[in-house]
Amino acid sequence: MSRPVLDVRDLKKIYGEGEATVHALAGVTLTVERGDYVAIMGSSGSGKSTLMNILGALDVPSTGTYLLDGVDVSKLADRQLALARNRLIGFIFQAFNLIPRTSAVANVELPLAYAGVKPRERRRRALEALDVVGLADRARHEPNQLSGGQQQRVAVARALVTEPALLLADEPTGNLDTRSTEDVLTVFDQLNAAGRTIVLITHEPEVGDRTKRLIRLVDGRIVHDVRQTPVLAGRHAQ
Ligand SMILES: Nc1ncnc2c1ncn2[C@@H]1O[C@H](COP(=O)(O)OP(=O)(O)O)[C@@H](O)[C@H]1O
Ligand SMILES: [Mg+2]
Numbered sequence: 001m002s003r004p005v006l007d008v009r010d011l012k013k014i015y016g017e018g019e020a021t022v023h024a025l026a027g028v029t030l031t032v033e034r035g036d037y038v039a040i041m042g043s044s045g046s047g048k049s050t051l052m053n054i055l056g057a058l059d060v061p062s063t064g065t066y067l068l069d070g071v072d073v074s075k076l077a078d079r080q081l082a083l084a085r086n087r088l089i090g091f092i093f094q095a096f097n098l099i100p101r102t103s104a105v106a107n108v109e110l111p112l113a114y115a116g117v118k119p120r121e122r123r124r125r126a127l128e129a130l131d132v133v134g135l136a137d138r139a140r141h142e143p144n145q146l147s148g149g150q151q152q153r154v155a156v157a158r159a160l161v162t163e164p165a166l167l168l169a170d171e172p173t174g175n176l177d178t179r180s181t182e183d184v185l186t187v188f189d190q191l192n193a194a195g196r197t198i199v200l201i202t203h204e205p206e207v208g209d210r211t212k213r214l215i216r217l218v219d220g221r222i223v224h225d226v227r228q229t230p231v232l233a234g235r236h237a238q
Contacts, residue, residue, distance in 0.1 A: 003070040005166050005197045006032035006055060011064035013050050013220070024050040025061065026220040032166075037192040037230075038199045039208040042217035048201045051217065052170045055199065057085045069165040086114060090159030092169035092200075096151045098143040098158075104130060105139040108158045115162060129157035133187050149180025156187055160196075167191065169200040173207055185210050189230070206231075 013025040024047045032038055042048050053059035054066065057073045066073055069088050076084060098107050108126035117125070130136050133153040143151050152172060159167055172188075173181040185207065192198050192212070200207065208214050209231040216224040 002034060004031045004033050004067075005036075005069055006030060006199070007065075007067040007070075008055070009065045011051070011054060011061045011066065013047075013054065013059075014062045024220050025054070028064070028217075028220070028222055030215070030222065030225075032197065032199060034165075034197055035192070035195055036197055036199075037188070037212040038215060039211040039213070040199065040201045040215045040217060041203060041205075041208045043203065046217040047220040048203075048217060049170065050220075052168065052201050056089055056091060056168050057081055086111065086162065088165045090162060090164040090167045092152070092155050092159050092167065092172045094171040094174040096143070096148075096155045096175070098151055098154055100143055103140050103142055104135060104146070104154045104157075107143070107154055108161050111158060111162045125161055126157070129161040130154070132160065132191070133157045134183075147180060148176050149183045152176060152180070152184050153187055156184070156191075160191070165197065167196055167198045169198070171202055172200055173202070173204060181207070 008028060008030040011025050011028040012023065015022040015024055028051060040048060040051065054061050057068060060074060068084065071084055073081060073084060105123065105126045108129050109122040112122040112125060127136065127139060130139050133156050135150060135153055135157065138146060138150060146154065173184055176184060188198055188200070189210065202208055212227065212230060214224065214226055214228050215222055
């Protein structure tokens with residue numbers, strides 16, 4: 001089998017010291033293979049954001065090892081870490097994090113500009129990514145001219161455009177109504193069907209029901225890690 005996208009061994013994260021010590025992660029071991037579609041669920045304070053930040057190479061664990069697409073990220077210096085992050089991970093956040101007063105296509109191009117891709121090629125790839133999320137006809141719209149669901153689909157296009165090994169989403173539907181949630185989840189379903197590896201963090205059961213694999217965190221530990229048959233909510237029979 002090819003190397004996993006994520007290979008995490010006995011991750012621990014401890015905040016504070018003495019009386020105030022918090023074991024935010026108390027030994028998390030996890031492998032995610034290419035093409036998987038994983039939801040990580042847990043109640044508030046269970047360690048989801050801490051885990052997301054470590055998986056995304058935005059933070060480091062107290063102990064444990066973490067290979068991202070075969071690269072031991074704990075051994076990288078800051079600059080190399082930032083490069084690995086840009087090359088290997090596409091982030092999607094709850095609050096969309098688009099740049100205001102900037103067109104959808106310019107937002108999607110941004111990670112390619114950082115990667116040094118030439119303008120003409122950037123534009124072509126950004127338009128292609130917008131097409132993948134069903135927003136080819138909104139390329140010139142600015143964020144405030146788009147619905148929440150459309151803004152999040154622009155953010156998905158931006159995450160995709162660098163062809164990362166992993167799409168990592170923290171509460172991607174947390175700010176969306178039911179209809180927009182459905183639109184965004186449909187995009188994730190399609191991306192995974194096309195072979196993309198997706199890990200999303202959520203506390204919404206209807207999101208957790210959609211993925212191929214469901215992991216539950218309680219007090220910084222994985223208590224369930226199961227394969228499931230996705231519930232294709234909102235897909236109407238022909
Ligand atoms: N920077 C921090 N300093 C101290 N404690 C923290 C910090 N970040 C998170 N925690 C604690 O770690 C635990 C897990 O937090 P978090 O990962 O944010 O959980 P979740 O995202 O599931 O709500 C909580 O008890 C939280 O209070
Ligand atoms: Mg959180």
